Amino acid sequence: MTPQARSATRSRPRGRRDQLALIAAELFARQSYHNVSVNDIAAAAGISGPAIYRHFPSKQALLDHILRTGLEQLLRIVDERLGPGAPNASADPADRLRGVYEELAAHVIRHREVGALWRRERRHLHGPQRAAMARIMARAADLIVDELRRMRPELPTADAELLAWAGASVLGSISDHRVRLPQAALERLLTAIAMNVLTAEPRTPTADALGRSPYPEPTILDSRREQLLAAAAQQFRDRGYHAVTMEDIGAAAGITGPSIYSHFSGKTELLQAIADRIGDRLRQTSAQAYAAGQPPRRTLDLLVGYYVDTVVDYHDFVAAYFSEGRNLPQRAAAELRRFQRAYTQHWTDLVITVMPQLPEKQARIQVHAAFAVVNDIAQTRRFRSRPGHAAELRTLMLAVLTVTDLSAATHP
Known part of the structure; x- marks a missing residue:
């Protein structure tokens, strides 16, 4: 290894992979996936284009990493609150669901770009990549559906699935606009809307x-x-x-x-x-x-x-x-x-x-x-x-x- 290469290795910031993913996510969300090149990402990061390939083999791999990591974080929130090892398993299911949505709302507000990319850009991934993400989303949805049916035992599973996905869309909607509220107020509002959706009667005559x-x-x-x-x-x-x-x-x-x-x-x-x-x-x-x-x-x-x-x-x-x-x-x-x-x-x-x-x-x-x-x-x-x-x-x-x-x- 040359002295220059050793110097570059020593000076490379720790967490560079995560930094590049964050920069790419913001650019993809703002300009769209196709309008952003690897060189654009590198320029925003202050590095050369080829340097990105030390961390990600392609632009598509960057998008896959951003979305998969974001969805895994959302699943972790749901699993910690509603999964088999979650505390307060015997608590009121409405309170447990409200707690989940409060925490999910806080997370998506801090990471709006992931919601935008999930809704608009995941189609640019290969089938196996999309399938892996669908499994993550399905696992989180299943936990919410199970808790929703504890809260509303008369609700058919298919109806509970519809309401759970609608609640997720409420959270994802903040990637569609720039209306600003203080974070705590926005968290409460998104939670209130999602909970109102969960109590809806899908087949209202x-x-x-x-x-x-x-x-x-x-x-x-x-x-x-x-x-x-x-x-x-x-x-x-x-x-x-x-x-x-x-x-x-x-x-x-x-x-x-x-x-x-x-x-x-x-x-x-x-x-x-x-x-x-x-x-x-x-x-x-x-x-x-x-x-x-x-x-x-x-x-x-x-x-x-x-x-x-x-x-x-x-x-x-x-x-x-x-x-x-x-x-x-x-x-x-x-x-x-x-x-x-x-x-x-x-x-x-x-x-x-x-x-x-x-x-x-x-x-x-x-x-x-x-x-x-x-x-x-x-x-x-x-x-x-x-x-x-x-x-x-x-x-x-x-x-x-x-x-x-x-x-x-x-x-x-």
Whole structure:
């Protein structure tokens, strides 16, 4: 070993691997996995690009390490409180669950980037890597489901699983926004929302009475243009915008060769069309809910029903709309962000009208959590196939929006 190499070895900070993972996590969360290179990570760490390969063989290995480590920390929290060796095993299950969610909330607030990466970037990992993480998540979910059924023994296991995953989406929702509360207040609020979800009745009959949007269901995909749009939305959702080519989209739609380009000039136009489709749908259904001229609470019920219809009917489009919009040209991406902020504020104002005791920040956080629960559950195949799926999503969305625990709130 040369003197320079020995010097570099001695001067390398302890915990360099963890430091690199933290830097990479922040960059991936802020700019997306595909928009960050190994050299970008190295530059942020103040080292050369090749130096990263002493710790991780690839950028993908970095992402795998970040997500696996983050999920293992979450499982450790759940296992220590609810696992076979947990203390107070005979305590009230509601108190035990509340304690778990309080600790999980504190953890995800400190590590927001892991939630963002789990929801948006895990698709870039290989199948075995994703399967390993799914097993970690399933173990944590099983412990929560078992405790939830201790609290609610009448609840079927399948319903308990739905509620447990919805509670996880509440916690993960903080990666979708930058609404700030003091940490203790945010922990209490997230815990209150999650516990409200765990006490929901998934099969509430009144949820079916919310009605469907008056706008028609998705066009039957019999045109080449619609087939390409549907294929692009699914490919973008499953693999990410950057990993998909026009040829991939054409093959998925059963259209090959130059004829693809007679319908869309490229991926950007396809992504713009997907964003326009969902944006127009959200504008139309929002206007329709208000045009009905109902009292505020009934208007909220209608808006919830219409939003759920949109997500269920267009689940691939909605997933691409929220996860890939940053890949639009700069002006279009900025316009999409402005609309999303305005749409969220529109919901927030209505929630405050229905529950005027809620501080504005708390209402906004609840709105983001409600969107996250519906969007996440609708993307999970085993929940999407449940009978009454849309009605369950309406119930869960209302359970999130109608939390009125003001002990969690703080005025802006």
